[in-house]
Amino acid sequence: MRTVAATSPAADQAATPEADQPIEPGEIGSDAAAPSPPGLDAQALIARLARPAPARIDFVEVRFSPMLREPLIVSGELGYMGPGNLERRVLSPYREQATIRGESVRVEREGTPPRSFALKRAPELRALLSGFAALLAGDPAALERNFKVELSGDEHAWTLALLPLERAQRRQQITVNGSGDSPRCFSMRSTAPASRGTRDTPGSANIMLLGEAARIALPEAPTIDSLLQRCRAE
């Protein structure tokens, strides 16, 4: 039996020896896993990030995949409608709406029939969403149920590295960059090959620039590194 989910990078790689090696925290984030400065406490920071529902924020998402010659860029608006209820509205370069409620994701795009699937089938997405939701709820306990959380940087440019506790998802690392009370970037990266038959690097990554960061024009040919650089900048 085969499922799409079962051939996901995480599942595929779980069988290889190095799959057990977690990505070092901080690899994506700041230049070093600098010890968190006095006065910056992960729990307090996460609590401060809470947004009362409904909350909306602009985003630009850049998608890197081993299948792609150049990254895909979409922009739009993210909506947090309450626990377990997210909306992702793409406004450019085409229109698309994704609704996430509970365990179910529904994607509607102009000109195509709507498609929906269960999060169970996309464990990476589920990990990503659980991290996102916990931040929006300002719930450090919920975050720590699924991730090892490490905080670095200072009040003006902090980095939260989220490392999934679930063994099958350890190829994935989620990084949140922010300044003060507002997150700037939400990125997910996996170093695994996306599937058999594609090259091993550079792996897949989703980098989502939020709010202010989404409003600054992107570089001509964005790379993962150049975008992460922008995420860290004040």
Place this chain on the structure above:
Amino acid sequence: MKRTRQALLLFALWAAALAILGSFVQRQLVIGTDLTLFLPNPTTAQQRLMLEEIGDGPASRLLLIALEGAPPEELADASRALVETLRDDEHFRFIANGELSLDALPQALLPYRFLLSPTLDTQDFDVRMLHSALQARARDLSSPAGLLLEPWLPHDPTLELLKVIERWQPMQEPHREFDVWFDRQGARALLIAETKAPAFDPDRQRAALEALHQALADSAGGDLRMVVSGAGRFSVLMEERTRSEAELLGTIATLGMIVLLLIAYRRIGSVVLSALPLASAGLAGLAAVSALFGTVHGITLAFGFTLIGVAQDYPMHLLSHRHADHHPVAVARTLWPTLATGMASTCIAYFTFLFSGVAGLAQVACFTIAGLAVAGLSTRYALPALLSNEGPDYGASALLERLWNRIAALPSLHWAAAALAAACLVVVLLAPQPMWENDLSKLTPVPSELLRQDQEFRTQLGTPDLRYLLVIEAQDSQQALARLEALEPSLHALMQEGAISGYDDAARYVPSSATQQRRQQRLPDTATLRAALRSALADTPFRADAFEPFIADVAQARTMPPLTLELLRDTPLGASLDMLLNERDGKASALVTLSGVQDAAALHTFAATAGEGITLLDMKRASETLVVDQRIRLLWCLAAAALLLIGVVTLSLRRVQRVARVLAPMALTTLVILAALLGAGVSLTLFHLIALILAAGLGLDYALFFEHAAHDRAQQRRTLHAVLVCSVSTLMVFALLAMSSLPVLRAIGVTVTLGVISNFTLSLLLTRPTAESGTRS
């Protein structure tokens, strides 16, 4: 009880015989629950198909499941958990909640997606088609679905697998919430499960239901409720209700009987001994059926014990006729001609059931004949030897004498009987409702609110109609698949016209080899595909080498032999496909199930013009013709039984006048019962007819005994006592059944209750000795 050595020895022998018979029965007895045993043998092809489908067809094996009582998200999660838990459960062929699962097609069969998907019927894998597919995939990749699809895209940029799996979904797609089926209000998550057990196997259906509830309890808690509907669920429900009611009524009847016997005979010993013939009858009946038929149907048991309950009358006659000066053995000898006439004629009436063409009725007949014969013979030859001479002689009872005198003073009512007969005939002829009930489902009626709910689930889920079904006969499965494919445009037209809302057949899952080969020929060779892909990729963000796995899969699909049903046999689909298409004895027969049937006339027209070997099966009509056929046979049986009965009585009594006196109450009672039932708006069923025979047998007994007692005053009182006790006890048992909520039990109860009252009254009025004959002795 007599305490002589002889009597004790006889008692011991009898007890030992019962024990041996009991152990034989216990070892041999296999209780069957297959209800089709009580359906008549089919005589037409339609009836045969109907009987195959009724318990065994895919539609009747479906259970419809609704989860409710929680927010939709929770219901959806519970629905998924249920599918996860029960996917490989031994009780189910499949369970589905509408969620598309890409693992429906096993890994090894994945390259077949190009041959199973209809894409290549209308399109080619050319530059234009590939280009638009790649653009759509780029958008998919940056959507939340991207993480899900990314690993699969290099193999399948046109998402053929998804198209195949979507095609395998029910045609009339139920409403969805959170990817699983819901009702339109979004309040109930809906699932369907197909049981391995046929619908009319209540025991295995019960096990399946328990597995469902267990799975729900394991995976979800709280206020979540599960409602299950479908033929299997109903058969469990009806079986439980019938059993529990029969048990309750049986217990009350037994207790009532014991009390009555103690009041009537005032000797515990006598009462205990009088149970021996009945116990012997039950065991003999069971032994006879299990020896002759192998299995005993549950219904045979229930019916049989109801019918041989009458055997309790035999020892009661013996006890009531106790004579102060005669030993019970002598009493039994005097009673025997009368007792034997009643017993023999009843047995002969049931004997005709053996030729009813219904296996279940033959079992009932066998059980009853064996039981009654054993009860009668043991009452004559064994029981008297055990009874002591003590106890009251009812011939000396002053109370009974007064009663008898009062009865004897009643006017002779021959003219009234004639008038009654005429009135009854008028009622029978003028009753507005149909005389016969042809609808099988009325016999075991499911509560109407459950039926409404079932209908609602069916509409929401678009599950196959239980009444209409298309049957396609072909030489082999390939020809059957080809015929199904040829029917597809007409079936679509029927959908367009609104005659049906959807259909399902094997060709939707596996196209014929010819179709697969046609698609195969349209697959481009590797060089062509590579060139087309290169051009299509030009202005997309994908890498040039991203779709090598796709090229490899297409190359493999070009050379594979077509997918056959055999290859799918061990997949989740296999079992369902077996139901839709089976090849047997060098012939294939395929089913097209229909859902949301709105216009039956259009279906009939379609089937009539669709060509040879395509039949529209109307289960309801087929079952009705079956019931009618069955009834006609049964009525012939009854006519034969009536003639035989008259013959036995004539042979025994020898004088036309006596014969007429004995038969008149019974004949008139039959008319009275029919008039009462039809006048009250009841249509008659098989069970009324069986009960009529029982009532007739009782009437014959009463009349024979009254007739027998005609010349002796003391004997008249004893007979009055016997018939009083017998009729009161029978009345009590069947009045209890008449109060049942179940039509089958009620039909028997009401019929026999009416019969006892009418027979007793009419026997007194018509058969009782005239004043002259009473004073003659």
